[in-house]
Amino acid sequence: MSLYAVAAGLVLLAAALLGPASSALARARWVDDAPRAAVALWQALGTSAVLSGIGAGLCLAVERYHAGFAGGVSDLVGSLASGHPLTGLGLPDALGLTLAADLVVVLVFLLGSVILRISTTRARHRHLVDLLSLHTHDTGAAVLDHSTAVAYCVPGIRPRIVISAGALELLDDTQLEAVVAHERGHAHERHGLVMLPLVCISKVFALIPYARLAPSSVAGLLEMAADDYAARSQDRGTLASALVSMATAGTLPSCTLGLTGGLVTRRVERLLAQRRRPGGILVGVTGAVLVLLSAPVALLLAV
Amino acid sequence: MGLGQLERRVMGVLWDCPERSLSGREIADRLPDRAYTTVLTILERLRRKKLVERSNEGKVHTFRAAASRESYTASLMLEELGSAEDRNAVLVRFAQTVSPDEAQILRQALDASRAPVP
Numbered sequence: 001m002s003l004y005a006v007a008a009g010l011v012l013l014a015a016a017l018l019g020p021a022s023s024a025l026a027r028a029r030w031v032d033d034a035p036r037a038a039v040a041l042w043q044a045l046g047t048s049a050v051l052s053g054i055g056a057g058l059c060l061a062v063e064r065y066h067a068g069f070a071g072g073v074s075d076l077v078g079s080l081a082s083g084h085p086l087t088g089l090g091l092p093d094a095l096g097l098t099l100a101a102d103l104v105v106v107l108v109f110l111l112g113s114v115i116l117r118i119s120t121t122r123a124r125h126r127h128l129v130d131l132l133s134l135h136t137h138d139t140g141a142a143v144l145d146h147s148t149a150v151a152y153c154v155p156g157i158r159p160r161i162v163i164s165a166g167a168l169e170l171l172d173d174t175q176l177e178a179v180v181a182h183e184r185g186h187a188h189e190r191h192g193l194v195m196l197p198l199v200c201i202s203k204v205f206a207l208i209p210y211a212r213l214a215p216s217s218v219a220g221l222l223e224m225a226a227d228d229y230a231a232r233s234q235d236r237g238t239l240a241s242a243l244v245s246m247a248t249a250g251t252l253p254s255c256t257l258g259l260t261g262g263l264v265t266r267r268v269e270r271l272l273a274q275r276r277r278p279g280g281i282l283v284g285v286t287g288a289v290l291v292l293l294s295a296p297v298a299l300l301l302a303v
Numbered sequence: 304m305g306l307g308q309l310e311r312r313v314m315g316v317l318w319d320c321p322e323r324s325l326s327g328r329e330i331a332d333r334l335p336d337r338a339y340t341t342v343l344t345i346l347e348r349l350r351r352k353k354l355v356e357r358s359n360e361g362k363v364h365t366f367r368a369a370a371s372r373e374s375y376t377a378s379l380m381l382e383e384l385g386s387a388e389d390r391n392a393v394l395v396r397f398a399q400t401v402s403p404d405e406a407q408i409l410r411q412a413l414d415a416s417r418a419p420v421p
Contacts, residue, residue, distance in 0.1 A: 121382075127352070128375055128378075129379065130310075130311060132372060144380070146377070146380050150380065150384065162379075162383075240413060241413055244409045244410060247405075247406070247409065248401060248409065248410070264409065265401070265405055272413070272416045
């Protein structure tokens with residue numbers, strides 16, 4: 001099999017993962033039964049596509065060595081080290097190297113700049129919460145003096161869980177405990193970190209379905225994961241009632257219309273329904289993740 | 304007491320006195336368990352973070368909060384409720400607001416779940 005054929009296969013694989021596969025996963029409803037597994041699947045889709053893209057570029061770049069993929073890459077590294085990397089470089093080689101290098105550079109640069117900006121915003125938010133909070137609630141949450149009922153988590157090494165005076169007024173004690181337990185789930189499972197790379201790509205690759213769909217889907221799945229975390233120590237019905245109270249307390253800003261996509265309803269439904277055991281789903285997803293991550297590598301090592 | 308806690312107390316003094324700027328001495332007097340120099344150090348830290356503004360009245364530096372407690376709280380709420388594109392990454396909110404129709408359905412679902420099973 002020629003390296004060109006493998007490169008074409010990898011590009012097709014990446015396109016399938018970032019396009020139809022992502023759209024299908026965004027529509028799937030089994031994810032509500034196993035939100036954490038679904039998040040892992042989203043991550044595997046993205047990782048596999050990036051590996052495929054880098055691999056395809058390298059295939060094009062090392063074809064001229066006629067030494068297969070592994071041999072070609074070691075020849076390329078040798079020529080880079082010798083200081084004459086561009087000698088005899090044809091158009092496909094140059095294109096391939098550019099593709100591979102661009103993907104790596106763009107992703108690293110993007111990730112770096114977005115992480116920097118978001119951590120600065122988060123740090124300032126945490127600092128202001130520390131300065132402004134009226135007191136610390138019995139649950140450990142910082143209380144902000146504002147009439148709008150909100151509860152949220154500011155991620156960080158020392159995450160802050162914030163509730164507003166409006167939320168204290170709206171919810172009873174058990175509901176508050178359930179809400180704070182949910183936010184603790186976000187903090188404990190580092191959901192802020194999970195979202196970072198997705199937020200990066202959503203800015204730059206907005207034309208790709210994965211980059212559009214993954215951030216909102218995963219954000220919703222993380223809410224369900226936090227609900228599940230809270231449900232370990234709290235009553236599911238209490239959490240559902242707190243969720244309904246909070247979601248129906250405010251007036252809906254017109255700009256978010258349609259953005260919620262029924263997420264609150266889905267969360268309430270799964271909290272109130274009989275808990276289904278997601279055993280089959282977990283087995284399936286684990287298999288899919290393994291296949292996704294090994295497919296590009298296997299294709300490359302086969303030549 | 305950590306620096307964060309001290310910053311909190313100094314900001315508290317400034318926020319509680321919105322009508323005029325205070326000199327470092329006046330602020331230190333309101334924090335009797337803290338040395339004057341410590342208070343000045345904290346004020347300088349807060350000024351670098353743009354939370355405190357300094358001006359000169361005669362030969363004396365005076366300080367005031369850059370904005371009121373309420374407007375800072377409002378700015379946090381705006382960040383939290385706003386539709387900033389990367390809001391999902393900065394913060395994680397408990398519940399988004401739903402449409403009136405969705406609200407109706409949700410309340411019915413809750414009521415149904417509370418009704419005794421026949």
